[in-house]
Amino acid sequence: MPPDVQAEIDALAASQAPIRTDLIPEATGDWSQGQRGLFYRPVKQQITLRLDADLIDWFKRNHPQGEGYQTSINRALREYIAQHQRWTR
Template sequence: MKKEQANPVPQAMQAEVDALAAAQTLIRTDLIPEATGDWSQGQRGLFYRPVKQQITLRLDADLIDWFKRNHPQGEGYQTSINRALREYIAHHQL
């Protein structure tokens, strides 16, 4: 987009942005107490989701059938296969 074709910011909105930018210097972060709570019950990686990659994988029909019949409630059979592969890797690392 060329600069001369851009829509100008309305004056009222620009005044609000300027006021917010000026207010940043008024915020006293030194008055905020440091978080020193008990983190012993914290769970690392609770919201972490690894990047998934879609592939085509040919598996024996009996394996697919077993995972479809035996996956935990609320979890898909593909997730169960992924978990099983992760457990295998964890037990067979060099």
């Protein structure tokens, strides 16, 4: 973290002034049209990965509309990691 940002955080943490949340307007808008992850793009790394042909075929036939099959494979790998992460800690 840059030193100037850390200094600001430290100053806020040391401050005795209460945070006035009553001055912050409540977000009451309609969020039904919101798009999750619209601006977040994780860094991608191009690799060569050999997968069984039937796996690739399944993902190509079953990926959600508007999403590529490689994105579906990436999501499946993330779900696998999330389920198995507790075992490696």
